Amino acid sequence: MTTADSIISIANVGKKFGTYQALHGIDLEVRKGEIVTLLGPSGCGKTTLMRLIAGFEDVTSGNLRIGGKDMVGVPPEKRPINMVFQRYALFPHLDVYENVAYGLRVRRLPAAEIESKVRRMLDIVQLSQLSQRYINELSGGQCQRVALARALVNEPQVLLMDEPLAALDLKIRQTMLEEMKRIHAATGTTFIYVTHDQDEAMILSDRIVLLNKGEVVQIDEPHQMYAEPKSLFAAKFLGETNLFPVRMVAMADGSSGSVHATGAVFTGKQPQPLKEGDSALASIRPEALYFAASERHRQSFKARITDELFIGSRSFLTAQLTNGDRFRIQIQRGTACPPVSPEAQVDVFWSPEDVSIYPAALT
Numbered sequence: 001m002t003t004a005d006s007i008i009s010i011a012n013v014g015k016k017f018g019t020y021q022a023l024h025g026i027d028l029e030v031r032k033g034e035i036v037t038l039l040g041p042s043g044c045g046k047t048t049l050m051r052l053i054a055g056f057e058d059v060t061s062g063n064l065r066i067g068g069k070d071m072v073g074v075p076p077e078k079r080p081i082n083m084v085f086q087r088y089a090l091f092p093h094l095d096v097y098e099n100v101a102y103g104l105r106v107r108r109l110p111a112a113e114i115e116s117k118v119r120r121m122l123d124i125v126q127l128s129q130l131s132q133r134y135i136n137e138l139s140g141g142q143c144q145r146v147a148l149a150r151a152l153v154n155e156p157q158v159l160l161m162d163e164p165l166a167a168l169d170l171k172i173r174q175t176m177l178e179e180m181k182r183i184h185a186a187t188g189t190t191f192i193y194v195t196h197d198q199d200e201a202m203i204l205s206d207r208i209v210l211l212n213k214g215e216v217v218q219i220d221e222p223h224q225m226y227a228e229p230k231s232l233f234a235a236k237f238l239g240e241t242n243l244f245p246v247r248m249v250a251m252a253d254g255s256s257g258s259v260h261a262t263g264a265v266f267t268g269k270q271p272q273p274l275k276e277g278d279s280a281l282a283s284i285r286p287e288a289l290y291f292a293a294s295e296r297h298r299q300s301f302k303a304r305i306t307d308e309l310f311i312g313s314r315s316f317l318t319a320q321l322t323n324g325d326r327f328r329i330q331i332q333r334g335t336a337c338p339p340v341s342p343e344a345q346v347d348v349f350w351s352p353e354d355v356s357i358y359p360a361a362l363t
């Protein structure tokens with residue numbers, strides 16, 4: 001990507017709090033109109049990176065540009081961005097309309113322009129009917145939409161959102177994610193979204209920036225990151241996966257593979273360097289395991305099915321290998337599968353295309 005396509009350009013950025021290095025060598029280009037999610041476990045630096053973009057903190061090293069302009073010394077209110085916080089920070093003594101109009105009134109825009117911008121934005125977030133309600137008369141999801149409207153009415157080039165759905169329950173979160181995608185499509189604003197929730201990140205993002213311990217671990221489209229995690233950390237953080245301890249070996253055809261204690265052979269992608277004799281972990285997602293062989297699903301081992309967790313459209317089966325290792329198999333409702341029986345052994349098949357092998361010691 002060239003810098004010309006980018007609204008935000010972050011090059012080798014570091015952030016120190018006293019002696020503590022919270023972010024190291026962050027490189028990130030965000031394109032105009034993109035939805036980019038900063039994803040990672042608690043304390044990995046997501047909020048710090050967002051606060052650097054917002055201008056609430058200064059970078060310690062490296063370079064941060066917005067719209068091509070260096071942001072050193074540019075205060076938050078002079079940056080072409082708006083931010084939506086987890087707790088919305090709405091004005092309880094103003095109604096929905098006046099909450100949305102607030103920023104435009106501060107900027108002293110003409111009354112007719114304020115009216116048309118606020119009406120349009122209330123229409124986009126589907127709150128026109130509730131424009132005269134006070135904030136304490138709204139549901140959590142409606143408050144969230146007021147907060148979005150209030151930020152977007154200022155037509156920022158970039159909207160920053162820090163865990164904006166964290167206070168909502170699961171069902172409303174899912175609806176709000178769909179809403180946010182629709183609002184994004186209607187406005188074309190660049191969204192940068194902080195979450196530690198992998199589902200939110202996968203549903204919403206054009207690209208996910210996965211962080212761990214203050215570093216960017218991987219930047220990819222959600223499908224790509226799920227299918228080809230470049231590290232054990234990414235494989236474990238995004239979705240569920242089974243990890244089988246293996247040892248690297250040379251295969252008969254000269255390629256490299258790995259062997260499990262049961263003798264099962266795993267070949268597959270090796271995103272990080274591995275050599276013969278190394279301890280490693282072979283990763284296979286529960287939905288990539290099958291009970292029937294096919295042209296693709298040729299590798300197999302024997303297991304016993306000890307348990308079924310039924311969750312409606314699908315089930316998770318717990319399976320046990322002959323050496324005692326347990327793993328999970330996901331099957332769709334209606335798919336034929338062997339009965340749960342601690343006695344009977346069944347063959348479980350997979351494709352090398354669905355296997356990634358990672359160094360055991362690294363995360």
Ligand SMILES: Nc1ncnc2c1ncn2[C@@H]1O[C@H](COP(=O)(O)OP(=O)(O)OP(=O)(O)O)[C@@H](O)[C@H]1O
Pocket residue numbers: 017020022040041042043044045046047048049196
């Ligand atoms: N003002 C500060 N002074 C000192 N350390 C800080 C400060 N702000 C953040 N940190 C530290 O920097 C690290 C990253 O914090 P940050 O809030 O960016 O993490 P996060 O990924 O957003 O976590 P969470 O999901 O828990 O909000 C943490 O170890 C945190 O304790």
